[in-house]
Amino acid sequence: MAVYARTYRSYAGPFVSERARLFVLTRYGLADLFRSKAFLALFVLCFVPTVVAMVRIYLAHNAEFLDMFNVPSQAVEQLLAISGSFFRGWVLVPAAVAAFWIALFGGASLVSPDFRNNAMPLYLARPLSRSEYLAGKLLALLIPMCAVTLAPALLLFGLQCLFAGAAWIGDYAWVGASLVVAILAWNLVIALFSLALAAWVKWRPVARLLMIALPLLASAFGHAANGIFGTTWGLVLSFWSILGAIWESLLRLPENTATLSAGTAWVMLTLVGLASLGLFYRRIKAYEVER
Amino acid sequence: MQPEEAKKPVIELDGLTVQFGSRTILSDLKASVSGRAIGLLGPNGAGKTTLLHTLLGFHEPKRGAARIFGHDVTTEGREARRLLGYMPERDAFIAGISGVRFVRLMAEMSGLPSEEALERAHEAFFYVGLGEARYRNVETYSYGMKQLAKFAQAIVHGPRLLLLDEPTNGLDPPARARMLRLIRQVRDSGSAHVIISSHLLKDVEDCCDEVLVLKEGRIATYCNLEAERRTNRKFLLVETRGADRAAFAQAVEKLGAECALAGERRIKVVLPAEVEVQSLFEIAAEQEIQIRRLDYKRDSLQEIFLRAMEA
Numbered sequence: 058m059a060v061y062a063r064t065y066r067s068y069a070g071p072f073v074s075e076r077a078r079l080f081v082l083t084r085y086g087l088a089d090l091f092r093s094k095a096f097l098a099l100f101v102l103c104f105v106p107t108v109v110a111m112v113r114i115y116l117a118h119n120a121e122f123l124d125m126f127n128v129p130s131q132a133v134e135q136l137l138a139i140s141g142s143f144f145r146g147w148v149l150v151p152a153a154v155a156a157f158w159i160a161l162f163g164g165a166s167l168v169s170p171d172f173r174n175n176a177m178p179l180y181l182a183r184p185l186s187r188s189e190y191l192a193g194k195l196l197a198l199l200i201p202m203c204a205v206t207l208a209p210a211l212l213l214f215g216l217q218c219l220f221a222g223a224a225w226i227g228d229y230a231w232v233g234a235s236l237v238v239a240i241l242a243w244n245l246v247i248a249l250f251s252l253a254l255a256a257w258v259k260w261r262p263v264a265r266l267l268m269i270a271l272p273l274l275a276s277a278f279g280h281a282a283n284g285i286f287g288t289t290w291g292l293v294l295s296f297w298s299i300l301g302a303i304w305e306s307l308l309r310l311p312e313n314t315a316t317l318s319a320g321t322a323w324v325m326l327t328l329v330g331l332a333s334l335g336l337f338y339r340r341i342k343a344y345e346v347e348r
Numbered sequence: 349m350q351p352e353e354a355k356k357p358v359i360e361l362d363g364l365t366v367q368f369g370s371r372t373i374l375s376d377l378k379a380s381v382s383g384r385a386i387g388l389l390g391p392n393g394a395g396k397t398t399l400l401h402t403l404l405g406f407h408e409p410k411r412g413a414a415r416i417f418g419h420d421v422t423t424e425g426r427e428a429r430r431l432l433g434y435m436p437e438r439d440a441f442i443a444g445i446s447g448v449r450f451v452r453l454m455a456e457m458s459g460l461p462s463e464e465a466l467e468r469a470h471e472a473f474f475y476v477g478l479g480e481a482r483y484r485n486v487e488t489y490s491y492g493m494k495q496l497a498k499f500a501q502a503i504v505h506g507p508r509l510l511l512l513d514e515p516t517n518g519l520d521p522p523a524r525a526r527m528l529r530l531i532r533q534v535r536d537s538g539s540a541h542v543i544i545s546s547h548l549l550k551d552v553e554d555c556c557d558e559v560l561v562l563k564e565g566r567i568a569t570y571c572n573l574e575a576e577r578r579t580n581r582k583f584l585l586v587e588t589r590g591a592d593r594a595a596f597a598q599a600v601e602k603l604g605a606e607c608a609l610a611g612e613r614r615i616k617v618v619l620p621a622e623v624e625v626q627s628l629f630e631i632a633a634e635q636e637i638q639i640r641r642l643d644y645k646r647d648s649l650q651e652i653f654l655r656a657m658e659a
Contacts, residue, residue: 065475065530067539068468068506072459081456089445170443174487175436179501182404182434182511183457184426343406346368 086197103205106151118220141308152206164251165264178343187341235307249333256340356418363412385535387552388545390562396545433507437514441486448482458505472500492523553649561656568656584617587641
């Protein structure tokens with residue numbers, strides 16, 4: 058209808074399927090995230106460690122090319138050997154940091170505008186459930202997170218497989234699965250954590266500040282408790298210790314420096330994830346009712 | 349809308365009871381509402397907004413059921429909400445995006461394909477009179493503009509039932525007149541029913557053909573305004589001073605008139621056709637009572653409302 062015909066008319070056109078509707082929030086969320094130049098710059102920056110790691114893998118398998126420059130290739134080969142420590146230091150650590158930054162910026166951007174200005178009644182007055190709202194927003198955050206974490210991890214693992222050959226793949230195929238599990242678990246937990254914080258705090262800068270401050274405070278509190286009571290249980294409050302324990306277990310690292318058991322670390326990560334999920338879901342309401 | 353949906357009442361309330369904790373907000377509501385535009389009236393705290401929220405599926409009924417075009421709002425909430433458009437009372441929008449993007453998103457959430465949603469969002473903005481401001485950030489809108497943007501998002505997907513919660517709240521007279529005109533246009537289009545929750549009787553009288561009056565969570569009255577207007581007889585509102593008002597009323601009744609005391613000084617009188625008004629003055633003179641004012645009146649929505657509140 059032409060815009061000059063300013064009369065009300067009903068809508069008689071087609072409707073999209075219920076399933077397609079679920080992705081509307083995700084699509085809009087992604088578009089809003091990438092509209093921000095700062096987010097786009099952060100997104101690109103997250104790939105830098107991957108490029109460096111790719112060069113390292115290449116050099117580890119093509120050290121003889123360094124002979125041309127009179128660099129002792131054997132020493133380089135030993136230095137750059139691809140081991141479990143490589144996957145921890147060059148894949149999992151950058152992935153965890155990248156996921157944290159994406160969640161820090163993305164979580165608040167996706168959710169705060171809805172909660173700050175009471176948009177929830179508008180969403181929930183439509184054929185959309187609370188779970189679908191949650192899934193739509195979570196997916197909008199997980200997609201860029203996985204793009205800067207899971208995709209580079211699989212690329213690096215694939216590159217290593219390509220250079221190392223069938224024998225290596227036969228022996229270390231499980232490393233790929235470990236990387237996927239470790240990255241997905243962390244992405245999911247940190248995404249839920251950031252969404253829950255943003256939903257409760259509403260104000261974007263405060264939500265971001267809290268996302269940095271809360272883990273730091275918890276970790277500091279845990280270390281203080283360790284010092285005072287002479288125990289190591291305070292480490293359960295440190296994201297870094299939890300991740301360290303999980304990674305060492307998944308990558309079967311011989312030098313197990315973690316002081317948390319993998320089981321405890323998984324329990325803590327699950328608890329943080331579930332608590333964040335519960336808090337976020339609880340906030341997805343049209344109105345708060347005073348009982 | 350399916351043909352069988354169109355035949356069903358707009359809203360059916362079947363013993364609907366809603367409780368918040370131990371507080372009963374809506375108690376055993378029973379009604380079948382089919383009007384084109386229905387006014388939801390009641391004093392503050394009567395349960396108007398809670399009823400709207402229950403129809404939207406925001407609150408679960410403790411007992412009973414509510415149906416919209418035959419769809420139970422609890423068990424078939426998604427189907428029911430597919431037919432609804434909702435304009436909340438409070439500020440409600442998404443920060444940081446343009447008006448047209450906000451309304452387009454809402455259209456897509458209602459199931460419109462992306463291209464159609466964009467076209468309808470532009471149309472809705474021009475229709476409500478915000479065409480020139482559609483690319484501005486919603487946060488920068490004035491209060492009246494935000495009300496219109498909320499109205500635009502409520503109609504963008506062409507709902508069959510429009511729920512408007514205090515649509516003219518806080519609007520200046522021109523903006524209020526514009527909002528009421530838009531509501532009447534939607535009503536007269538014949539493609540959507542409208543439910544307006546308001547405490548402004550004039551707004552409801554201007555837009556609605558039926559009213560549902562709530563009082564303390566119960567239905568105090570449900571009536572068709574046009575039918576009420578037709579059946580209401582013209583009456584005389586007599587304002588008196590001095591002597592015994594009740595005795596005056598008794599004397600008037602002897603003429604065959606019907607009398608009802610209203611307020612402290614007023615008496616409603618329905619005179620038989622053969623009795624002249626002059627008779628009232630003669631009786632007043634006999635009773636030594638002053639008639640200070642005498643007006644011909646019909647029951648307005650205000651009277652219907654006040655009667656419902658007094659019942």
